[in-house]
Amino acid sequence: MAHNANHAVSQGHGHDHDHGHDGHHDMEALRQMGFWLFLITDCILFGTLFATYLVLHNNTAGGPTASELFEMPGVIAETFILLTSSFTSGLAVLCMHKGNRKGLIGWLIVTIILGASFVTLEVTEFLKMIDEGAKISTSAFLSSFYTLVGTHGLHVSVGLVWMIALIIQLTRHGITPVTTRKINIISLYWHFLDVVWIFVFTIVYMMGVM
Amino acid sequence: MAQHQTHSHDSHGEHESHGSLKSYVLGFVLSLILTAIPLIFVxxxxxxxxxxxxxxxxxxxxxxxxxxxFFMHLREEKKPRWNLMALILGLVIVLVIVLGSIWIMGNNEVYQ
Known part of the structure; x- marks a missing residue:
């Protein structure tokens, strides 16, 4: 742990993909694990929101029910878009480990575009629902629905801002051990959001329209 | 494509957990199939x-x-598998929260 501040030697390290252990390597691995622990706590956050939704989803208070409200074509599109973006963020990581900065930034941009399309579709869907009178205050079902799906959408939006910031860092510093760790982390975050969406899609939408 | 995919040395820490193009494509195809199945059936x-x-x-x-x-490379983690252990702990907590809430609130509706 004594060499944890030696980022000065970091330049060019990631390019030739060597296995040299020069101290910071372990520290970056530890930081990555710290992020994994954050993801587990985020899992618990979504768990509580899912629990709330599952308990309240029949309490529609005379308002619209799930099967009346949800329109599957848009949701199916969102699902495949997010799934594809999870894949492209993985391709970005692959490019990074080959020292291909252009490929890395390119795939990150593709991921951002897909993520932005996802958020746009979701916001459009929400606005349409609100327009039809299905507001967050209409019923316990809709309160829990907007909280759960909205929290996921917020996570995706934060991820988009984060990826743009990382692209700026990549153009300035290149692929260093520090940016490598950051890209690994955002990729984990993005896969995690896709996993959460699978359960939103299954439990909220599919079971809702069944 | 194929130059760094063979991570046979366990001593190289996280360097073995990049995955390969093959594993990403396989994971993507499997995910597409697993998304299509419920859509078609339900x-x-x-x-x-x-x-x-x-x-x-x-x-x-x-x-x-x-x-x-295939995407988060959990299988390639070296021992001790802290990530896996943390995940299992988190999943136990999530399952207790979700199933416990459904159980308790389900009873509340019955006895109302």
């Missing part, structure tokens, strides 16, 4: 009721496992 009303719920939850959990293995 939206066309081929199955209904409990069977539909089982198919929905089973494909969701399978896709979760696919993402963990």
């Amino acid at each position: 939206l066309n009303d081929i199955v209904e009721g409990t069977a539909a719920n089982v198919i929905l939850l089973a494909t969701a959990v399978l896709q979760f496992v696919v993402q963990l293995f």
